[in-house]
Amino acid sequence: MDSIKAALNASADLKRQVADTLAEDIHNAIEQVRRSFESGGKLLLMGNGGSAADAQHLAAEFIGRYKLERNPVPAIALTVDASILTCIGNDYSFDDVFARQVKGLARKEDTVLAISTSGNSGNVIRAVEEAKKIGAATIGFLGKGGGKLKDMVDIPIVVPSADTARIQEVHITIGHILCETLDREF
Numbered sequence: 001m002d003s004i005k006a007a008l009n010a011s012a013d014l015k016r017q018v019a020d021t022l023a024e025d026i027h028n029a030i031e032q033v034r035r036s037f038e039s040g041g042k043l044l045l046m047g048n049g050g051s052a053a054d055a056q057h058l059a060a061e062f063i064g065r066y067k068l069e070r071n072p073v074p075a076i077a078l079t080v081d082a083s084i085l086t087c088i089g090n091d092y093s094f095d096d097v098f099a100r101q102v103k104g105l106a107r108k109e110d111t112v113l114a115i116s117t118s119g120n121s122g123n124v125i126r127a128v129e130e131a132k133k134i135g136a137a138t139i140g141f142l143g144k145g146g147g148k149l150k151d152m153v154d155i156p157i158v159v160p161s162a163d164t165a166r167i168q169e170v171h172i173t174i175g176h177i178l179c180e181t182l183d184r185e186f
């Protein structure tokens, strides 16, 4: 019981801290995604492990639905096509699995959302480098001080924790806030 309560309280405390310190960064990220959608662009999302799940979870909210009935908005998770991921991983390298998709899909009016609790995953870093070459905007859902990605993305949102699971729990909450805000407008 103690460990259950401790985990729930740690997650709640971290979210309260994020509410106090990162609301403006989150607002800026939402505005950026809105600008992309309004100018005919799309949202590309990526991450590894649990963050891959977050990327596809959020893409589903945009293409499917969140809470309100609205038109689909263009979002693509770069984590879902086993053939693409294995082809690039096998023929090039695992570090290229997202970057090559960004190269093929991203346009300058798009936003690339990089989800990484460490901010140091090589395949996510390469994808952001590729997005910057194309001129697409970049947002990072990060943690653990933000890692290398903190200084690479246009809008870093660095969750102030060193605990991967707790960071991910805040990332998906921020993702849901993004869906909630855009739901009302599209």
Ligand SMILES: O=C(CO)[C@@H](O)[C@H](O)[C@H](O)[C@H](O)COP(=O)(O)O
Pocket (backbone or CB within 6 Å): 048, 049, 050, 051, 115, 116, 117, 118, 119, 120, 121, 124, 164, 165, 168
């Ligand atoms: O979900 C979890 C841990 O909660 C793991 O699958 C975790 O996402 C993986 O270890 C990732 O490879 C970590 O990558 P990153 O967040 O540092 O970019």
Ligand SMILES: [Zn+2]
Pocket (backbone or CB within 6 Å): 050, 165, 168
């Ligand atoms: Zn996990």
